[in-house]
Amino acid sequence: MSIFRGRYEEALDSYRKVSELSGTPFESNPFVQVVYFLLGDKDKGKELIDSTLEHKDEIESSYKQIAILYAYLGDKDKAFE
Numbered sequence: 656m657s658i659f660r661g662r663y664e665e666a667l668d669s670y671r672k673v674s675e676l677s678g679t680p681f682e683s684n685p686f687v688q689v690v691y692f693l694l695g696d697k698d699k700g701k702e703l704i705d706s707t708l709e710h711k712d713e714i715e716s717s718y719k720q721i722a723i724l725y726a727y728l729g730d731k732d733k734a735f736e
Contacts, residue, residue, distance in 0.1 A: 663690045683707045688724060701728060 657666035667690055674681035681687060682703045691700035704721050725734035 658686060658690060658693070663694050666690050685721065685724075688721070692724060692727065697728060700724065 657663070657669055667687065670684050670687050670690070671681055673679075674684065683706075688700050688703045688707070691697075691703065701724075704724055707721065722734040725731070
């Protein structure tokens with residue numbers, strides 16, 4: 656996988672294709688959120704996490720991954736919500 660090789664833009668392109676084929680929202684993919692953090696765009700990553708949580712009843716997502724990302728941001732209270 657591109658994300659593990661440090662090819663983050665390529666990883667985002669791959670996740671976009673997966674999203675198109677599966678019909679799931681690109682932004683709700685926890686790996687997309689991780690890539691934005693790895694690219695150094697923590698604001699975008701956090702924005703996507705918040706959006707996913709707002710639609711948690713509509714979108715199946717990895718809450719464990721979201722908790723890890725919040726912990727990474729230093730927001731331990733959000734990580735345990």
